[in-house]
Amino acid sequence: MIQITDEILNQYLDGDLNSEEIEQVKSALSGSEKLQRKFNALKIVHDKLSVIKEDEVSSGFTNKLIKQIVNRSVVPKQQKYFIASVATFITILCLVIFGFSISAVISSTSSAAGDSKSVLDSVSGLSEGLVNALQQLFSGAGLSIIGSIFSIIVLISGYFFFEMQKRTKANLGNGQHL
């Protein structure tokens, strides 16, 4: 004979007992008014809990959430485009500088090509020309021009980046007022 504890009554309510145990509980319940009262109260709790109502979120919750999700996915795309465009611009500038250097080297070495006799001489001539070209580019007026171009790029990038951050914060702020 099992002892009818609160645990057993709960298991009986949930249908977790085997047929033999069920019979024992039924018999115990019919023989004890106190136990019957406890079980009935438990059943009432179970019944009342079974019909509890769900609470509702404020109206417009879904729309605001979806808007926030869409805004969040748009901002990274804008950032990607911005970074890609800045990277492209810098790459093009580097290529221009590199191209200019190469062309300067070639022009300076081509004049001396007739005098060169060995491969070693031409390689050393090329490297010497490259150094000269770079020195020319990064000294005096050349350096000022490059410095100015980079400064402008940094300023423009900084401005757009600041604007984008401001917009991102504004979007996130709007989403938090749900």
Add this chain to the structure above:
Amino acid sequence: MRNLSDQEIIDSVKRGNDSDYSIIVDKYKNKAFSMLKRMLKNEFDAEEVLQDCFLKAYKSLNAFKGEAKFSTWFYRIVYNTALTRLSSQKRKTESEMTSVEDHFNLESQYVADEIEKKDLSKFVQETITKLPERYSAVITMFYLNEMTIEEISGVMGITVSNVKVMLHRSRNALRDLILKNRLAEELI
């Protein structure tokens, strides 16, 4: 229009149809909100945390492989986010209380005269919020969200028997309150 399954909706969202996520939100928002409201004991916090949960779930959709039910996966996010919020608020959380062996006393929170004036259904509904957070979560998931004990166990990361203990203990506490205050004398 036929009813789409959660998996079909998620696949659609993964393909870039962000607006389809609203179907998921509409389906789960009230049930998750009910659970959060009972755990956090505060409507405003519940809605704020619910928003975080949906955003977290959206960001992690690619990690959802469909091995478990979406509802189980989502409620795990809801439950853990609620616990994180509770601990950040430095409130007494069940996770700090080590095990389900902890006792709680609903009786001390009520004055008999106040209880008698209330409708029994309303009383039960309100009393759930007085339970410790994890207990009210179990009750909400079991009765309102109609989840199985196994699913609740998966959400909470505890054993099936512990979930049962918590469920039974919650029911017993409510029952004792009803019996002691003769709230349903005519029914019993």
